Amino acid sequence: MSSTDVLQDIVLPRLEGARSHHGYYMARCPAHDDGRASLSVSAGKEHPVVFTCHAGCESHVILDALGLDWDALCAPRDEQRHRGEWTPYGEATAVYPYADEHGQVLYEVLRTLDKQFPVRVPDRTKRSGYRWSLKDTRRVLYRLPQVLAAAADGRTVYVVEGEKDAERLVAAGCEATCNPGGAGKWRTEYAQHLAGAHVVIVADNDAPNEKGRRSGWEHARTVGQSLSGVAASVRAVQAAAGKDATDHLAAGYPVEAFVDLDPATGEPHADEGQERPEPSHTVPQDDETDENPLVTARASEIRAALLDSEGMDALPPPEPLVEGMLYLDSLAWLHGKPGHGKSFVALDWAAHVAHGLSWQGRATTRxxxxxxxxxxxxxxxxxxxxxxxxxxxxxxxxxxxMAVQLLSRTDATAFAQVAAEMRPVMVVIDTQARVTVGADENSSQDMGQLVAAADELRQSTGACVLLVHHEARSGETLRGSTAMEGAATSVVRASKDGALIRLDNPKQKDAPPFDPILLTLSEMGDSAVILSHGGSGTAAQATESERTILRAMWDSFGTTGASSTNLREVSGVPKSSFFRAVNALLKRGELVNAGTDKRHHYVLSDPPGEGGVPRRPKPSHGTAVHRPTVPHSFRSGTGGTETYQNGREFEPADPLVPCRGSGCNHRIHPERYPDHLCESHGGRYVPTPHKEAS
Structure with a gap:
């Protein structure tokens, strides 16, 4: 017996609320009154199972409470270990190979802790060596070579619903088999492999559905009908305790104690006077409690997910895909306005991840x-x-x-299946709008369905699923419902000005946001590529439009300031970029609104430094801060002085004159630039004192 079988088939079924946690299991300890899942269980190297109770219970006490001992658990093991096998639905706890008559493996069924059964087929063309779909692969019975040998000898063969039950019966000394897919998936061609055998069909003891049908009996009857006239004999039975063969054997009953079922009705008719051994422990039935079994099962899952402080400490940290930016097993959004470089950035990320190349000095996971x-x-x-x-x-x-529609259940599931076959670390969906055709982006219901589809993709791959999306026309956030941002681990915004692309990080769920990153979009052939922007500090953060506005403020308005209209006309920056650039300068404190909320009047905070961006010297203590004067030609109203909220007046400024520098078109203040040269041509700036209001 393998260590995985000890854990899955012997230990975990006896624990309450066992749940997988990245390579180990958490459950409620049976050795003390455990209100939370404080018992850690995993497969060990020296022992098949390692118990760690965070309340301090010893392993032998836990084993006694489970009715087990080390001798039983440490029995010789001759089967292959499968703990840690990857599947699209989580780690596999068992692998069941299906082979043809000659022992050649055709496909494998993998079992996960939450009873998912993905199927993989050996495929040398895939990097993993498998594809995760049967397609036209031949279907056969489980343990077919052994079944054929038993049938040829006229021995008894048990037909059960699942591979786990078959293995338990084999361990009990019987020959057993099942069909792939479980109940309802029996094919008539399977019957030929059981010709001449004495077949015992073990029906799962399922509760009737709303139509009064029991799926276990329906499956057993289908199998029995196909074997009529083929097998030497056929009878149907069910477990004396519990639901299936595993429960029956675990309760202490021998295989001879299965309860016979009426071939017409499927109802049990045990022989009078028949004695069966008392079970070592019983399995509660659905009719023993008034609780809804679905609610009870779900409550157990929720209870098993509870963690104490030590359990939280044991959780692994997020694994980075792009250091400090994107993370594996997460949902992320990259948004921006049309034409602002979103796809260039996403493609550059994807290419660097595919080769494991560092991206802008940040490590990536290949x-x-x-x-x-x-x-x-x-x-x-x-x-x-x-x-x-x-x-x-x-x-x-x-x-x-291809524009796979993620709100279509068929498309979303098929795409997740194809992605799972690749086992990618990154999935990029460019753009979200084209894979949600007909959806209402402002609807939390529609976007909730998108998030669910993206999350299914994440769960099936363990990858970072990055959705490229547009942002609101007049805003800087994701366009549509807040359900997207709420589900995101990372949100990155791309904004473009000229050849400069700026990445901001409005949200990181599990890490601090990264500082703004500046990139350059450089022409390359018929397209362009992302390059690093070599600047640093405040000057590097200024976009082309911001630099143009700052230079216009300095050369044309000095410290007198300008209204929005005048500044836009003089700078020549397009309206679409002007207000975004001005807002950025205001946020960084490089421009100051000296006017009101309704009538903006912008002034420089300091004289410019390198690259056209103002320096920021520490203010002199005790120096009065005055509002600057405004050129008369840029003032509103009929003339005279304008009084602002602090009572200070704007006085007419000196007329502007052209800079005498060669080829320069700047206009400057002659009293502030006595050399009649702007700073670009080495002019010297002389500040003008301001008149205090009386």
Whole structure:
């Protein structure tokens, strides 16, 4: 018996609320009154099972409470260990190979702790060596070579619903089999393999459904009908305790104690006077309690998920995909306005991850990348070629040029299955709008369905699922319902000004947000590539539009300031970029609104430093801060002085004159620039004292 079988088939069924936690299991300790899941159970190297009770219970006490001993658990093991096998539905606890008549493995069924049964087929064309779909693979009975040998000898063969039951019967000295897929999946061609055998069909003792049908008996009757006239004999039985063969044997009953079922009705008719051994422990039945069994089962799952302080400490930290930015097994959104470089950034991330290359000095986790191109396929192809031309090698990303609709259950499940076969570390969906056609982005219900589909994709792959999305026309947040941002581990915003792309990090759920990152979009062939921006400090954070506005403020308005209209006209910055740039400058304190909320009047906070960005010297203590004067030609109203809230007046300024520098078009204040040269041509700035209001 393998260590995984000891854990799965002997120990875990006796524990209350066992649940997987990244390579080990947490359950309620049977040795003390455990209100929480404080018992850690895992497979060991020297022993098949390692118990660690955070309340201090000793292993031998726990074993006594379970009715077990080390001799039983440490029996010789000759089967392969399967603990840790990856599946699209979590770690496998058992692997069941299905082989043909000659022992050649055709496919394998893997069992997970939450009773999912994914199937994999050996496939040399896949990196993992498997594909996760049967397609046209031949279906056969479990343990077919052994079943054929037993049938040829005219021996008894037990037919059960699942591989686990079959293995328990084999361990008890019987020959047993089942069909792949469980109840309702029996095929008539399976009957030929049981020709000449004495067949005992063990029906699961299922409760009747709303139509009064019992799926276990329905399956047993189908199997029995197909074996009529083929097998030497056929009879149907059910467990004397519990639901199935595993429960029957675990309760202490021998195989001879199965309860015979009426072949017409499926009802048990045990022989009068028949004695059966008392079970060592019983399994509660659904009719022994007034509670809803579904609620009870769910409550057990919730109870098992409870963690104390030590359990929380044992949880692993988030695994980075791109250091400090994106994380494995998470949902992330990259948003921005149209044309602001979102797809360039997403593709650059994907390419670096595919090769394990550091991205802007940040380490990446190398692995498969699946990039769903839902729009602009030709453009993405050009960007791919540009990147390859720059780097000198293939990008290594797998592309899917198809708008898979994630709100379609069929599309979402199929896409998750295909992605799971690849086992990627990153899945990019570009763009969200094209995979949610017809959805109401402002509807929490529609976006909740999208989040559920994306989360299914995350669960089936363990990857970082990155959705590229647009943002609101007049805002800087994700467009649509807040359900998306609420579900995100990471949210990154891309904004573009000229050739400069800025990445901001509005949200990191499990880590501190990263500082703004500046990138340059550089032409390459028929497209462009992302390059690092070499600047640093405050000057590096200024975009092209921001620099233009700052230079216009200094050269044309000095410290007198300007209204929004005048500043936009003089700077020549397009309206679409102007207000975004001004807001950024206001946030950084490089511009100050000296006017009101309704009538803006912008002034520089300090004289400019390198790159056209103001320096920020410490203010002199005791120096009065005055409001600057405004050029008369830029003032509103009929003339005269304008009084602001602090009572200070704006006086007419000196007329502006052209800079005498060669080829310079700047206009400057002659009293502030006595050399009649702007700073760009080495002019010297002389501040003008302000007049205090009386």
């Amino acid at each position: 692995g498969e990348v699946l990039y769903l191109v839902a729009e602009g396929t030709a453009g993405v192809a050009e960007r791919k070629r540009a990147w390859e031309s720059l780097m000198g090698h293939r990008m290594g990303v797998t592309f899917l040029p």
